[in-house]
Amino acid sequence: MTxxxxxxxxxxxxxxxxxxxxxxxxxxxxxxAEGDLDDRSEAVSSYDDAVDDWNEATETRxxxxxxxxxxxxxxxADAFEAAIDGYTDADETFTDVREQxxxxxxxxxxxxxxxxxxxxxxxxxxxxxxxxxxIAGRDGEPADTxxxxxxxxxxxxxxxxxxxxxxxxxxxxxxxxxx
Numbered sequence: 001m002t003x004x005x006x007x008x009x010x011x012x013x014x015x016x017x018x019x020x021x022x023x024x025x026x027x028x029x030x031x032x033a034e035g036d037l038d039d040r041s042e043a044v045s046s047y048d049d050a051v052d053d054w055n056e057a058t059e060t061r062x063x064x065x066x067x068x069x070x071x072x073x074x075x076x077a078d079a080f081e082a083a084i085d086g087y088t089d090a091d092e093t094f095t096d097v098r099e100q101x102x103x104x105x106x107x108x109x110x111x112x113x114x115x116x117x118x119x120x121x122x123x124x125x126x127x128x129x130x131x132x133x134x135i136a137g138r139d140g141e142p143a144d145t146x147x148x149x150x151x152x153x154x155x156x157x158x159x160x161x162x163x164x165x166x167x168x169x170x171x172x173x174x175x176x177x178x179x
Contacts, residue, residue: 037177039100039103039104040101040104040175040176040177041177042100043097043100043101043109043171043175044168044171044172044175044177045168046093046096046097046100047093047094047097047113047116047168047171048167048168049093050089050090050093050094050097050116050120051090051116051165051167051168053086053087053089053090053093054086054087054090054116054120054123054165056086057082057083057084057085057086057087057089057090057123057127058083058123060079060082060083060086061079061080061083061123061127061130063079064076064077064078064079064080064083064130064134065130067079068130068133068134068137071137073134073135073137073138074134074138076130076134076137077131077134077135077138080127080128080130080131080134081131083127084124084127084128084131087120087123087124087127088124090120091117091120091121091124094113094116094117094120095117097113097116098110098113098114098116098117101113101171101175104175106174106175106176108173108174109171109174109175111174112166112170112171112174113171115163115164115165115166116163116165116166118160118163119160119161119163119164119165120160120165122156122157122159122160122163123156123157123160125156126152126153126154126156126157126160127153129149129150129152129153129156130149130150130153132149133145133146133148133149133150133153136149
């Protein structure tokens, strides 16, 4: 079974190889088109890396939620802190990719990246709220304080879900790399 990363890498290599075959005087698009192809392929690879970071952060946060529910607040805070780092990395990469993709002028690709940025920022804020709740629980704060963090977390996750995080294949299609 081929992994998503292997399939995307193969697709990008195939496209780059085809573009290389078009090189020289036979390339009607010139060197700029080859550079654009390389930039778009790089954007897809970076986007895929950010999706991996996002997924790992979400898994870590979910472990934090489990430990939070078991009232192991210090352990939950550690998991949330690690998830915050993961979402921060994903946010930075998605933001960089969005800037790369803006240069292509491809609206569908820009929208995919913009949704990824917004979703990730909201997931990051939600995880920060969960972290605050875990710290409050660890420090013996009143239940109202902890519950407010939980409500904030839930609201932000719900809002994040309105910005779909698509896989790298959607970006491949939007950047016309699937031909």
